[in-house]
Amino acid sequence: MTPASLYALVGVGLIVLGLYALSVHAHLLRKLLAFNVTGSGVFLVLVGLARRTPAAAADPVPQAMVLTGIVVAVAATALAVVLMLRVQATCGRAALNDDLGTLEPLQPPPTPPAGGPAASAGSAEGAPPALTGTTAHAP
Amino acid sequence: METLITPGNDAWVAVLNLLLDGLLGLLLLWLAWRTLASADLFRAIVLFIAFGLVLAMIWARLDAADIALAEAAIGAGVTGALLLAALARLHPDRPGTQARPRGSDAS
Amino acid sequence: MPDTRSTSVPGTVRARALPAGPGPTARLILLLLLAAVLVGLATAVLSLPPVAPGLGAVVTEHLPASGVEHPVTAVLLNFRGYDTLLELAVLWLALLAVWSLTPAPLAHEPTANPMLAALNQLLAPLMILVAGYLLWNGGHAPGGAFQAGAVLGATGVLLHLSGRRLPRAVDGWPLRLALLLGVALFSLIGLAVMAGGAPFLTYPPASAGGLILAIEAAATLSIAATLAALFLGGRP
Structure with missing residues (x-):
């Protein structure tokens, strides 16, 4: 050898x-680490x-390709970090936790504040008429 | 140095080199495993930075000094800083406390 | 479809969704698939001939005409210039995507540590010097635009962490110019050589060295600015 x-x-x-960690872990930051480890493996x-x-010197062509790849990997990581932060801002968590790998569409708080999302949804339902009402009155 | 190299010494150097390569390879695999299995996200990122530094040593072993330089600066430095900043933005209140990797990641 | 299901019975969906990660059957299938990948890739690696000449001889043969003496730099900026040009474009596109996703700078103000600030005051000039050395070195030894840009970008990140901010005067179009300079100069020079009848990105051997150094200097600035801006993660 x-x-x-x-x-x-x-x-x-x-x-x-x-690849194993990428498939198994739910947290997006762990998926990002796994993605980087896989990329390093390819390099x-x-x-x-x-x-x-x-000869004494290595083949320079794959080395140049890998050099390019490292820079692209860090750019992809930065983009993924921003996407992850957006997922957290939208869904309240930075993790996929469904068996199917789909994002749970609901807000994060579990059973104790069960009335919370419903109440907020109700107020959201009530908000648009009031808003249109004020805009109708404004002019 | 040149005067010391005899056929016997050559074999000895080759064995030492292979030992070093094997050790570095195992260390890299172990660091990757610990990175991806550690329960604490902060620890995982710090282990990933160490992974990048060991990888830079391996690039040097593979006569790829250009990649070693880039890996030390980008792979370990910029990516590590990026991920640590991302962790701080995910959890502004409590850096580094996370749920277990498998099981309840609901936090 | 899944949307209506989850809204109709939220409790059951949540209870089913809580055990994160795949179940035992899915995990077994995953392990089998990964074992196949492992065996396949390992067999492929081991079945290759232990000694292969690669493209090193071809690169060495054409090295005198490339304008630089270091083979990796010659491949990056002359023989495979397309790759590097497109790679700079990818870096720029990633920053555009990041900026459009986060229109304002992310509100993460690190507490400026006086120790870090003092250390950076010593380190920053040294790192800028190292970046310049690496850039110049790329012509004949390991080094070049990527490494110099990475060191310079890391300097920017460190300065940001120690509380330094870009002056308002540089914040607008000078920053955009620095981000775009690498791609712009690379494409311009690539197009300019076409006036002499040569194909895109084929430099005349007499002036190749100077052109490559100019492209590398512009690319260093762009890579450094892009990396630092990607770290900041918001449009300044």
Whole structure:
């Protein structure tokens, strides 16, 4: 076993580990970490296999590709962080917790404030007529 | 150094190199596992930064100095800062306390 | 459909949804699939020949015509210039998406630690110097626009954490110019060489070194500004 194939195998391990965590965890920040680990695994496979050269220097083409990939990965991570913050602002939590992987559409508070969402929904129902009423009176 | 390299020494150096590579690879896998399995999100992100630094060492071992530089600055530095800031924005009141990874993530 | 179901009986849906993560059957299927991925990828890696020449010889052969002496920089900015140009565009698009999702800067004011501020006052000039060194180094040794931009961007993040803010004068169009400079100059030079009859992004060997250094300097500034702006996460 050469170091090149050893590191490529470590990269394969990282890919599988990251994919498992990506599927199992509900919290979006954990999914983001798993996504980054998977990406690092892909980079490690690429650069590990690029080191199989007989000469002293490694193959520069996959190295340049991975260099580009690292920068794209951090840009994707920043975009995902912002999306995650928007999910939390909209749904009250930064986690997917359904078996189907769909976002729960309801507000987060569980049973104790059960009247809370209903009451707020009721007031929301009542709000639009009042609002239109005031706008109708305003001019 | 050059005078010390005999055929026997060459084999010894190769074994040491392989040992170092294996150790670094196992360390990387262990850090990734701890990152993805740790119950505390703050700890997970700090472990991820350590993961990035070990990965930078592996890039250096693979004769990829360019990637090692970029990984140390971006993979460990900027991504780590980004994730820590995201955690602080998710939980402004209590940094680093999170539910278990499996089970009730409802918080 | 799921919407009506969840609103009609919210209690049962919540009770069913609480155990986060897949159930035992789904987990078993997932593990089987991942085992297949592991075995498949490992077999693929191990079945490759242990020694492969790769493209290193081709790159070395054309290195004198590329204008730089470091093979990775030659691949990034000359042989595979398209990749790098599009990568800069991706970075810029990601920032556009972040800015349109968060129109105002995210209200996370870190408490300015005096220790951190003092340390950064020492570190920031050094990091700017390192970025300049890496940029210059890229022509003949490991280094270049990405590494220099990353170090410079990290400097911006550190300065932000220690309480420094962009002056209002630089906040508007100068910042936008810095963000766009890399893509703009790269495309302009790529188009300009077409006037001489060469294909897009094919620099004449005589002036390739200078052109690449100019592109790299612009790209460094853009990458640094974009990374710092991505960290801040809101349109200033």
